[in-house]
Amino acid sequence: MAKAEKGVSTKKIAQERIDILFERAKEAQNEPELSARYVSLAREMAMKQRVRLVKCHRRSFCPSCHAYFIPGENLRVRIQHGKIIYTCGICGAVTRIPLNKKSEPR
Numbered sequence: 001m002a003k004a005e006k007g008v009s010t011k012k013i014a015q016e017r018i019d020i021l022f023e024r025a026k027e028a029q030n031e032p033e034l035s036a037r038y039v040s041l042a043r044e045m046a047m048k049q050r051v052r053l054v055k056c057h058r059r060s061f062c063p064s065c066h067a068y069f070i071p072g073e074n075l076r077v078r079i080q081h082g083k084i085i086y087t088c089g090i091c092g093a094v095t096r097i098p099l100n101k102k103s104e105p106r
């Protein structure tokens with residue numbers, strides 16, 4: 001009965017599950033409650049396993065109500081003063097992302 005406590009894999013598995021949850025959230029776009037639930041699950045998992053959400057995930061949902069963003073549906077994107085402004089169409093939360101082109105890791 002080997003129990004591999006330590007190691008590479010826990011975080012990697014968590015990361016994979018997070019990816020899957022975001023995929024599901026995307027697929028459930030027309031069921032906002034369901035997709036928000038997938039997003040919360042993914043966030044919980046990230047917190048528990050202490051993995052960071054990759055940028056594309058972090059920006060794909062509302063930090064306040066966890067709605068999965070659907071551009072043109074529940075998300076308004078504007079560019080102002082060198083920043084991207086995301087406005088959640090559900091709770092109205094505003095996220096500002098600086099637009100600097102320093103080699104962003106993908």
Ligand SMILES: [Zn+2]
Nearest residue numbers: 062065088091
């Ligand atoms: Zn929101």
